[in-house]
Every structure is written in structure tokens, then in C-alpha cells.
Amino acid sequence: MKKLLLVATIASLSATATASIETKDWYEFASPEAKKFVQEAIVLDFFASPSAVGFTEDSEVAKYIDLAHERGITGASVTIAAPHTPNMLSFKSEHAKWTKALSSAKTPIRYVKNAKDFQLADKNGEYAVMWASQTTMPLEGDASNVAVMAEYGIKTMQLTYNETELTGSGVISMINGDKSGLTHFGKEVIDEMVKHGITVDLSHTSHYTTKGITDYMQKHHKGVPVIYSHSPIASTYRCEPHETLSETKQRMAEKKLQKDHPDYRLSACYRLISDEQAKAVADMGGVIAVTATEWMMDGVWPEDISPLQFAEMIDGAVKVVGIDHVGIATDDMMTTAKVIPFTIANADKYADNGYMVEAFKKGSTGCAELSKHIAGVVDALWEMGYSDDDLAKLFGENLIRVYEQTWIPSA
Template identity: 45%
Template sequence: MPPSDESKTWESSEKGKTFVKESIVIDFYAPPFGVGWNESSQLHRYMERAMESGITGASITLAPTYFTWEQFQKEHANWQNTMLQKPDNFLFVHSVEDIERAHKEGKYAVIWNNQTSTVIDGDLSKIAMLKAMGLSSMQLVYNGTYRAGDGVISYLHGTDRGLTSWGKKVIDEMVKHGIIVDLSHTGRNTCAGIITYMTDNYPGVPVIYSHSLPNGLYKDEPHATEKGCYRNITDEQALAAAKTGGVVSPTFTEWMMDGLWPDDITPKQCANMIDYYIKLIGVDHVGIATDDMFVLSLVKAFAEANPKAYDDDGYMMDAFAKGAEGCGELAKILPAVTDELWKMGYTNEDIAKVYGGNMMRVYKEVW
């Protein structure tokens, strides 16, 4: 099934469409080659839809789970080689000015992210090489147990040691080279340890949650689970990240919408996520993300092939089975989300901050 068939295009006002085109809009998603796409045409169709709708670019994950340095390099090459088939469409970001230029020229800004520190293969000097390759942000851990700390699935099963001594060394190198520390997928004790270490040693350097829903949003829904989706974060976690000057971005991903599991995530639901965080941590600390993975069949196959990384007692697969199969692709939903935010009383300035302005501030402060 082509990716264009996997998410709905929502009706919106012309004003909403124009606002998106005129704003800097930065997405986040995680569809590595073979996981979210396996044909170059899939990637190009997705990017062209984004460009046509005015999406400026995205923070794109290259490495999930337990990738090695060799796997990371291969993934980086897959993406770059595919994008270079249409070089006029893309701008590989190394600075904030590159994002501004992409927006001005109508190109797609490619901002690399990484969801695991295993890619350095125990060699801290490789972090400088990651920066040279254009890496902008990185999680220390993914779902499971890592040398640097523990992820949300380890936390789910009762293991969350907090930030380790190795994790502190990784952070030191990341800060040194201007790579943003990303806390999504990270166990609660490990998150707390990272923020404490950052606050004590690097005050004023912000951290982010690149794609994390608020655990409190759906807690009163009739079908909400007792603990909420294990991927989602508490109000206290969001507040702690905001206190560093960071940004928390809810993700327009259906299966993480605890207990709701809709056929299609709606613009109103996306706006509710944004509104929840704005009321909690302030409009200067909220972003957006889809965590889109393009093709569901590939995602399911990857999860089944990596049971250690997705041992969540069947939560994700159960949600898929009940209809939570997609994401709110920005090209198809963001103008309608804009209409909803206007209805809630948010100003153009507020919305522009959320769509990209706040992350641009963090990029300037860290890069």
C-alpha cells in the first residue's frame, strides 16, 4: 500500500493552508529504510506532498533500537543517495540558516536525528563525526536497556537504573559538539538523571522530548489504561524539560493515544494535544511531531523482528489491531489543525512558535 493511502487528507480553510505555507514548520518522524519505506518512490512522494503543502522540513531518525556505527552509516547513505536522485528538492541542514534558506527557497530541510547512542560503538570520538554528518539531536536510549541508561519498555518491566556514568560521558560529548539531548523513549528515572546532570553541569542548555504525548490528556477517558501508554510522559517530566528551556512535542500518532485508538486521528485531537502542553508548560516550550513511519506493514514486520525492543506486553500491536494504524501526516492535517487552534483562541504568533519557532530557538541555543 503506498503511503499516500495510509492517512487521511482533512478539509481546511484556504487561510489555514496559506498560514502553513508561510510559516517555518518542522516535523519529526522515524521511518528508517526497510522500516518505513523500501522504495525510493515512496520517499519522494511523501516529501513532495510535504513541500507542496509548505512543510519546511523534518528531524528524521536514522537509527532506532541497537544500531551499530556501520548500520548508521548505511542508513545515512540510503537516505542521502535517495534524496540526491532529486537534489533540487532537498537541503541538508548544518545550521539554523540552512532551515531559513530551505523555507525561503521552497526546499525540504533535512535535519538528522538518532534514537540510540549504540551507534558510536563505545567510541566517544564518533560523536564529533556524527555532528559532521549533520546529526542535530540524539536519544541516549530507545525502548530497552542500554549502557547509557534505560528506555520506556525497560521501565515498564521494572528496570530503570537512571543515567549511568557512561551516559554522562556521552552527554558531555553531545553538549561539546552541539547535539541536542532528546528524552523521548527514555525511562522516567533515566530522564530525571539526565535533566539533573544537564542542570548541574550545563545550565541553560535545553533538552527536548521530540515526540512524546502527555500521559494526562486521556486519563479520564473511559477506555484509558490504568498507567497510560508507556511511551507517554507525565506532566512532571514535561515541566522539567521546559525548565531547561527545552521543547516538548506531542506526536500525532494514533496508537499512543491511550485508550482512544481512533480510525483516523482528527485535527481536533491534534489541537487538543498542543493545547494541553501549552496550558501546562507555556507556548514557548511546545512543538509538533508526527512520528510518522510511512508504511504500516513494514513497521509491523520490524517490530516482530525485534521483539527485545518492542516487548510491551502487546500494547502496540493491540492498538494496531483495533484501528490505530496511522499518523496525522502534516501535509494532510496541519492546515486543519491550524483552523482548530484558531477556534481555541490561539494567535498566529502562538501557532508559529509551536510549528517551528520554538525548535528554531533551541537549535540556535544548542548548535
């Protein structure tokens, strides 16, 4: 049985929900068949909405979750550690804030402990929540604290968030010229993650560090897959993900492109990954979940992303790594209203020559809220020739397969 909804109390949210208010709602344009498919499938999201940035009131989370559940979203990977959590104390505080906010939803919440919880949430009319960390800063330089993160329910973790951490370099450090990769401490953290059943996540991590991670995993943890939890593939958009800021500046000068030219770029599309990076993860049995957050794309879309554009992003990834190695991840911040001030306040973590802020100026204001897009994405992928079985893999089955393999603590 799909969602056991309290229809009378939740249906009104379709007209009044304010979550991701900047995101255009494409739901009414989707076919009845697509809406039905979403209700019957397992559909997993990924969003990064820290308290005070993604939401300030518990009611905002409640409305977001209730609308998602009403429209067939099974659950999501929820980020509770990133730039706003520089130590273990702040991580625990964020965990408490999110747990409190989720308790205000009308939809019953199932906190994910193992991969079967996604199916159980789907069957019982619950919304599945799995915790994710986009940084290792809460470890405070002590790899044994991975066990604490595991006790708090962290199921996936990045080794870096944009900048260089004790574990290795991030994408922002890379475009600023940092060529360092995976550190000895990073290897210790990986060992502890595998030991405690936490999936290694490569998003936000420089290509030097990702290469170090995949090489190390292949040698010391062979058979254990990794993921990119929210990283589009650069070749889909013919953009360069690995240029430094100086290299981008030089390329713009050689092409004689000025800032008002549509092809002018302030930096590389650093949040996207190369075909080589994607294939390395696919060869390990992992998954690349592409994110539809517009400001990552630096003007590719000068308007809110459409379901068709989201589907084209998915299709581009499938063309590179195959249907068994692609997932979806909006990376939704719920609202963009606080994102720019947050970026400015954390300038060291977003030192991208103004790339991200400029994308907002160009019109990239939506967050690609999944409940407002997914049915339309189904229609678009069907039109491209994808089967129902294909969509089931893309929307959840591929990631669940990886979770089943990686969430078993090693002996």
C-alpha cells in the same frame, strides 16, 4: 518568497501520492486561510521511517517529500538511527540510503547544518532535512564516536531507544521493572554531545533516566536546554505513563476490567510523559514536541487521528508548560504496513505486553502524515483562540530557538 515550486510537475501529486496511504487526507476540508498560513509559516516535522520499514523504494520518499513541500511543510527531523542501526557501520549505511532516497525527490533538499538553514530553505523553496538519532548504539560504547555522528550531520540524539542501553534505561525497560537511570557512560555521552553541538533528546527514555539527565545538565551544562522530540503529555488523556506491567495488571484486576472493556489497558501509556517531566524540560528552556502517531495512544483513538484531536494534544501540552515550550512531531513511519512485522522482529525493543500491536487491532492505522493534517490543525487551533504568533512558535520557532542554543559546539 515562500516555496519556489515547479507547480506543473508537482501539483499532480496531490491526487496520486501514495505516502502514508493509511492516513486520511484532511487537506480538502481545511480553510483557504489555513492553507495559506501553512505556506507562509515555518513548519517543522519529525518522522521515523527507516529503510525497509518506512520505505522500500526511493520513489516513496520522493512522493512523500514533494507532497509535503507542495503543501507548505518547511522540513523535518529525519531519524536515521534506531533499532535498525546497532553499530556505526549500520548507521553509515542508513545515512547513505536516506541520502540516496532524498535525492530522487523533485524538491531541492537543504541539509541542515545550523538553525538559519530552516529560514534559508523556506526562502529558497527547498525542503530542510536535519538528521536525528534515536539511540546511542552506533557509538559502540565509545563516547568519542559522538564526534563521528556530528560529522555525519546528527543534530539531535536520544540516549536510549525503549530498552536499556549503555547510557541508561528506556521506557520499555522501565515498564518491565528496570529502575536504573543515567549511567556514567551516559554522562560522558552528554558531555560529548554538548561539546559537538548535538541537542539532547529525552524521548523514549525512562523517567529514571530523564531525571538523571536533567539533573546532570542543570549541574554541569546549566543554560543548555533539552527536548522531547516526540512525546505527548499523559495528563491530557488522564493516563498513567510510569506503571510497570505488573502494576498495570494489578490495577486492571482491582477495577475488575476485562480485555473487552474500553478502559482495559495492557500496559501504561509508556511513550507519554508526566507533567513533572515536561515541566523540568520547560524550566530549562526546552521544548516538548507532541507526536500524533496513533498506536502510541493504545486505543484513545479507535480511528485515524483527526486535525482536531491533534490540536487537542497540542493544547493539552500548552496548558502544562506554556506556549513557548511546545512543538509538533508526527513521528510518521510513512506507512504502517511494515511496522507490525518490524515490531515482532525486534521484540526485545517492544516488550510491552502487546500494547503496540493491540492498538493496531483497535483501528489505529494512520501515521498522521503532516501534509494531510496541518492545515486542519491550524483551523482547529484558531477556533481554540490561538493567534498566528502562537502557531508560529508551535510549528517551528520554539524548536529553532533551542537549536540555536544547542548547536554551537562548546569550547
